[in-house]
Amino acid sequence: MLRLYTYFRSSASFRVRIALNLKALPYEAIPVHLLVGGGEQHGEAFAGRNPARLVPVLQAGTMTLSQSLAIIEYLEETHPAPALLPSGADARARVRALALSVACDIHPLNNLRVLQYLRSALQIDEPRRTEWSRHWIELGFGAIERVLVEGGATGSCCHGDAPTLADCCLIPQVFNAERAGCSLASYPTIRRIHAHCMRMPAFARAAPAAQSDAE
Numbered sequence: 001m002l003r004l005y006t007y008f009r010s011s012a013s014f015r016v017r018i019a020l021n022l023k024a025l026p027y028e029a030i031p032v033h034l035l036v037g038g039g040e041q042h043g044e045a046f047a048g049r050n051p052a053r054l055v056p057v058l059q060a061g062t063m064t065l066s067q068s069l070a071i072i073e074y075l076e077e078t079h080p081a082p083a084l085l086p087s088g089a090d091a092r093a094r095v096r097a098l099a100l101s102v103a104c105d106i107h108p109l110n111n112l113r114v115l116q117y118l119r120s121a122l123q124i125d126e127p128r129r130t131e132w133s134r135h136w137i138e139l140g141f142g143a144i145e146r147v148l149v150e151g152g153a154t155g156s157c158c159h160g161d162a163p164t165l166a167d168c169c170l171i172p173q174v175f176n177a178e179r180a181g182c183s184l185a186s187y188p189t190i191r192r193i194h195a196h197c198m199r200m201p202a203f204a205r206a207a208p209a210a211q212s213d214a215e
Contacts, residue, residue: 002027005049005057007034008211011107011172012068013056017206018168019072023079031213034112054113069103072165084165095159098147098166102173106140109133110176133180141177141187144170148189156196163197171197175208 004020004027006013020027032055033040040046041053050057050066058065058074065071076084085092108114110133118124118132148154158166174194177184184191197203208214 003030003059004028005030005032005046005055005059006211006213007032007055008208008214010034010055010112011176012054012103014172014175014206014208015068015103015168016056016058016071017211018163018171018203019075019084019165021202021206022082022084022163022168023075025075025079029212031211033213069099069165069169072168076165082162084163084168086159086164091153091159094147094151094153095164095166098144098158099169101140101144101147102169105143106137106173107176109136110180130180133176134182137173137177137180137182138186140173141182141184141190145187145189148193154189154193157193163200163202167193167197167203170194171203 002020002025004013004016006017006029008031017029032046034055039053041050041055046057047053049059049064052066054066056066056068056071058071060074060078065074072084085095115129115133118129119126124132148158153159155161157163158170170190171194174184174190198207204210
């Protein structure tokens with residue numbers, strides 16, 4: 001069985017949980033608490049699985065994989081149905097671009113270790129750290145909203161009416177935005193897609209509150 005090292009509030013882990021659920025792949029979830037005791041991810045046992053000391057990590061037989069998008073693409077290649085990437089180079093590029101807008105442009109700037117560095121090394125207080133997060137989320141969401149509105153490829157989901165890699169990335173980032181107190185009023189398409197996806201069991205079961213380690 002697949003084993004997923006995860007943390008309930010990790011949006012990167014949330015992405016992989018969605019993909020596993022969409023593909024109906026059974027897996028064992030192994031919680032890694034990112035805060036207790038300074039963070040279990042910093043222990044040598046976990047560092048042996050991922051030297052970057054980040055979740056998620058997927059164990060598939062003798063293979064150990066890190067990086068959420070690499071994990072999801074691995075699942076796509078090894079279990080191609082249902083597809084999380086559409087057919088056609090143009091459509092695949094659009095979906096990947098939307099996914100990367102979250103995974104590369106938004107998420108790294110409000111990741112836990114960045115916020116911890118802002119607090120500990122730069123002595124930035126919590127209100128300003130929250131404002132930092134809101135700024136980058138809102139800037140990124142503004143760009144994503146425009147892409148979703150223009151071009152005619154958006155349906156019930158980010159691309160057409162079936163969930164793709166883009167939805168696996170966008171929906172967890174909406175949860176992050178809500179935690180940071182972002183107003184989503186300016187992003188009606190993102191809100192609509194989020195509401196639609198969260199009515200699907202695969203997304204609902206992957207949500208932070210549904211995890212065994214949820215607090």
